[in-house]
Amino acid sequence: MRGAVLYAATAAIGLLMTAGCGGGDEPPAGPKLTVGIRFDQPGLGMRAPDGGYTGFDVDVAEYVAERLGTDKRNITYVEARPADREAMLEQRKADMVVATYSITETRRQRVDFAGPYFVAGQSLLVRKTNSDIDGPESLNDSDWRLCSVTGSTPAQQVQATYAHSVTLDQRSSYRECVEAVLNGEVDAVTTDDVILAGYAAQQPDKLKVVGKPFSTEHYGIGLRKGDNRRAKVTEALRAMLADGSWDRFVRDNLGGYQVSSRPEIVDSP
Incomplete structure (x- = not known):
């Protein structure tokens, strides 16, 4: 009887040690990314009550991250409010911002962009x-x-x-x-x-x-000025459009929204 109890205790300890060595939901080894998204935009970037994240921008971020070698479990999402986005990148609080971030000349003075990956108005x-x-x-x-x-x-x-x-x-x-x-x-x-x-x-x-839209907004992925990953992010966005993932992300997240045009990825937006 003592032998059986000792065996059971040893087996339990072994299971606990295994669980503490990377099993379960622990993030895998590999590069990590901090991505700024919106937490309050239905269909685009939303933080769910259970702490998860959903939306078109989230799917785009996870696709690009995978192309950069980062498992989606190694992504940390942070809220990127419009007034804070440039500072978040400059202060290294985010590696990328994927947050309905319109590419403008003023913003390009402070950050780099890859894209555009969506056109709105x-x-x-x-x-x-x-x-x-x-x-x-x-x-x-x-x-x-x-x-x-x-x-x-x-x-x-x-x-x-x-x-x-x-x-x-x-x-x-x-x-x-x-x-x-x-x-x-x-x-x-x-x-x-x-x-x-x-x-x-x-x-x-x-x-x-x-009414009809009264502007044209090109959404880009924001990166720190001079970030050498921009070429790889651009390549990932082109692949996303080519392999049908972009269309699937639109269908899955944007429902009845009528897309006016598919974006054209450029080298230096």
């Missing part, structure tokens, strides 16, 4: 009962209250084009803007149509996207 989200705002032309008719996110390209576009007729309320997330439009604090949310489509799909009885 700025639009408007309003309450379902709102019939007064039906597109960008409506913004010239009255002193509308618009909400967008601090540091975002759409916020800058509104300030540059509609400052004479629009009051802009800048908040820290689009989730806050959507809540504000539902509560009647603002008349519309403005950002890229693909982002707004995700929120409208969550509450189709309360929200709608109106």
Whole structure:
């Protein structure tokens, strides 16, 4: 009997030692990456209640990471708010930013981009009962209250084009803007149509996207200035489009969103 007990105890210790040596859900050996994504954009970049991450940008990040030799279990996701993205890269808080990050000349002064991997356009989200705002032309008719996110390209576009007729309320997330439009604090949310489509799909009885896009936004993967991985990231994005993965990521994440055009990956966006 003593022998059986000793054998069972030895076997249990062996199992514990095996579990502590890389089994289970522990990340595998290999290179690690810290990737900045959005946590509040349905279909694009969302943090789930269980701590997981889903969305088109997440799938793109994991595809590119695999091409760079990083298992997706070795990716650490951090929230990349619009106003923080350049600083995150410069301060090495993220290796890449895949967060509906529009490529602009101003941003290229501070960071490098690979891509573009998606093309979107700025639009408007309003309450379902709102019939007064039906597109960008409506913004010239009255002193509308618009909400967008601090540091975002759409916020800058509104300030540059509609400052004479629009009051802009800048908040820290689009989730806050959507809540504000539902509560009647603002008349519309403005950002890229693909982002707004995700929120409208969550509450189709309360929200709608109106009008045609009034800008063209090319999303790129942000990298630190001079990062020598840019060529490999560019190659990975081309492979993603060529092997059908891009189309699958769109279908899996963006539902009924109508893609206007497939992106064309360039060497120096």
